[in-house]
Amino acid sequence: MARFGECDVVVAGAGFAGLSAADALVREGLTVRVVEARPRVGGRALTRFLPDGTQLDLGGQWIGPAQRHMADLVHRHAVRTYPTPSRGAALIEYGGRRVEELPAEAAEVLAALDRLARAVPPDRPWSAPGAAGQDGRTFASWLAATGAPPAARDLVGRLVSGGLLSAGPTETSLLETLFYVASGGGTEPLLGYEGGAQETRFAGGAQHLAERMAAGLPEGTLRLGQPVEAVEYTPRSARVHTPGGAWDAARVVLAVPPVLAGRVRYSPALPPLRAGLLQRMPAGTALKTHAVYTAPFWRAAGLSGVSQSAEGVLTETVDNTPPDAPRAVLTGFAYGAEAVLLRRQAPATRRRAVLDHLTALFGEEAGAPDDFVEFDWLAEEWTRGCFSGHLVPGAWTTFGPSLREPVGPLHWAGTETAVRWNGYFEGAVESGYRAAEEVRRSL
Numbered sequence: 001m002a003r004f005g006e007c008d009v010v011v012a013g014a015g016f017a018g019l020s021a022a023d024a025l026v027r028e029g030l031t032v033r034v035v036e037a038r039p040r041v042g043g044r045a046l047t048r049f050l051p052d053g054t055q056l057d058l059g060g061q062w063i064g065p066a067q068r069h070m071a072d073l074v075h076r077h078a079v080r081t082y083p084t085p086s087r088g089a090a091l092i093e094y095g096g097r098r099v100e101e102l103p104a105e106a107a108e109v110l111a112a113l114d115r116l117a118r119a120v121p122p123d124r125p126w127s128a129p130g131a132a133g134q135d136g137r138t139f140a141s142w143l144a145a146t147g148a149p150p151a152a153r154d155l156v157g158r159l160v161s162g163g164l165l166s167a168g169p170t171e172t173s174l175l176e177t178l179f180y181v182a183s184g185g186g187t188e189p190l191l192g193y194e195g196g197a198q199e200t201r202f203a204g205g206a207q208h209l210a211e212r213m214a215a216g217l218p219e220g221t222l223r224l225g226q227p228v229e230a231v232e233y234t235p236r237s238a239r240v241h242t243p244g245g246a247w248d249a250a251r252v253v254l255a256v257p258p259v260l261a262g263r264v265r266y267s268p269a270l271p272p273l274r275a276g277l278l279q280r281m282p283a284g285t286a287l288k289t290h291a292v293y294t295a296p297f298w299r300a301a302g303l304s305g306v307s308q309s310a311e312g313v314l315t316e317t318v319d320n321t322p323p324d325a326p327r328a329v330l331t332g333f334a335y336g337a338e339a340v341l342l343r344r345q346a347p348a349t350r351r352r353a354v355l356d357h358l359t360a361l362f363g364e365e366a367g368a369p370d371d372f373v374e375f376d377w378l379a380e381e382w383t384r385g386c387f388s389g390h391l392v393p394g395a396w397t398t399f400g401p402s403l404r405e406p407v408g409p410l411h412w413a414g415t416e417t418a419v420r421w422n423g424y425f426e427g428a429v430e431s432g433y434r435a436a437e438e439v440r441r442s443l
């Protein structure tokens, strides 16, 4: 098999984590090769433009004011951003009623969650007081024990397990949920638009920033269309195999989602705790849809386009119209069981189910968009889930300490390994910088 050459570090994956790791390593004067399976950079950031120029972010798209690494990147790469439209009333469907503010009993459940999350250190959730018990019960069982009315539990379960962890409340442990809340600084910054993680969007889409980061790497650093298939390693070096050939490097940063890191063939086999961990981090199942209209008709009715539903196929909607777009966009999210059931349906039936939900919220016009665009990240060979991967119940307190532990010359990055803003672009960048720092110290 051909050998492309030797380098100091191979980074697998050109998402935000891999690109940040490569950037930091190149700044250290190291020779780096970024090998990326897809013919593009950005990973879970993917922007498409309709023929008339309407921008759709099919993957990640928002950043918030507390995400400092992303703010630095935006500044450094001179990328323009704009706010998420926020004028008008939100619609919250709750217990058969429609209200504009989060009902007090649901807010109380979120407050209780925040109180518990404050005791969970996001860098070592397994050491939190009561961690074993919290890891051994599902978020659904904790919700049931709050004594809150069923509608409040349903809404919080769908917003938190679904909207944040992209799973159902029966799939995630209480500890995983508390970790995620602690990692993002609380439910308010996580769930919020203005002042929260959904405050700002990228002009030209989130993929554009990834492309700018890639363009900043030295020529020849980035190798697209090169999936890492196998990694042979000794305590001091590694050989990374791709379909086109192999790279020898002193260190490797694996910046790919855990489910895909587990599919690479390692020789020798990964240590049991690392291998076990990778088997316990399934990716989420969220489904993001875009309905494109001639105009943002909901604004005339005084509505912001934001909705949160305790029932129905969609849990959330948002006005996703870019400021200078020729047309208007309502984006919807399905999570957990609803997202799985929608995938069982034929595309036309699924589209109808989503549009019926939008019609019930925003009126007849919502049922007849000019375009309807969906993108299934579960079907993507090089992602296999959405938004991110999470530890299953019981895994934090058993396998969790292996999350960022290097294996010989192999270092682990990717948003799933982040301490802060785990699951977000911000977490991906943090993880890339952290892995690069580990490599720098180890050489």
Ligand SMILES: Cc1cc2nc3c(=O)[nH]c(=O)nc-3n(C[C@H](O)[C@H](O)[C@H](O)COP(=O)(O)OP(=O)(O)OC[C@H]3O[C@@H](n4cnc5c(N)ncnc54)[C@H](O)[C@@H]3O)c2cc1C
Pocket: 012, 013, 014, 015, 016, 017, 018, 035, 036, 037, 038, 041, 042, 043, 044, 045, 058, 059, 060, 061, 062, 063, 226, 227, 228, 229, 255, 256, 257, 260, 264, 288, 377, 382, 383, 385, 386, 387, 388, 413, 414, 415, 416, 423, 424, 425, 426, 428
């Ligand atoms: C629909 C959706 C909406 C989201 N919304 C938001 C949001 O609004 N804000 C936010 O901050 N985050 C959001 N996220 C999450 C965010 O996109 C991710 O946290 C972030 O992009 C992860 O970056 P990463 O570099 O860790 O992983 P990835 O972006 O997945 O990058 C990994 C890269 O590795 C490549 N790869 C995989 N296997 C191999 C292999 N064997 N060899 C070589 N390369 C390989 C992949 O092709 C990919 O390019 C969303 C995600 C989705 C899918």
